[in-house]
Amino acid sequence: MTMPNQNNGRNRQAIQPGCIVDIILKEDQQSGKKTRGMVKDILTNSPTHPHGIKVRINDGRIGRVITIITTNEQNRD
Numbered sequence: 001m002t003m004p005n006q007n008n009g010r011n012r013q014a015i016q017p018g019c020i021v022d023i024i025l026k027e028d029q030q031s032g033k034k035t036r037g038m039v040k041d042i043l044t045n046s047p048t049h050p051h052g053i054k055v056r057i058n059d060g061r062i063g064r065v066i067t068i069i070t071t072n073e074q075n076r077d
Contacts, residue, residue: 009052009065015042018072023055023063034066 007014009021022034037057044053052064 007068009068010048010050012042012044012047012049012053014068014071015039015053015055015065016072017041020069021055021057021065022067022069023057023061023065024052025061025063028063035061035063036069037061039065 009015009023015021017039019039020036021039022036024032025035028035035057037059039055040058040060041056042053043055043062049064052066054062054064056062
């Protein structure tokens with residue numbers, strides 16, 4: 001049994017407000033262009049999502065998390 005990759009953005013438990021993440025905006029799904037930001041709100045209610053957890057970043061844009069860059073604990077240093 002393999003452990004899920006905690007940095008892939010598919011597990012809601014791994015994402016918290018204040019995390020730095022790369023997301024893909026709806027309009028960038030075709031190109032795969034990533035946008036980096038700090039999580040303001042988590043919009044997906046289910047514990048996992050195959051396309052990534054949907055979040056709102058601090059500038060108000062909404063997208064699905066592709067990669068978790070830093071967790072809230074790492075930001076406290």
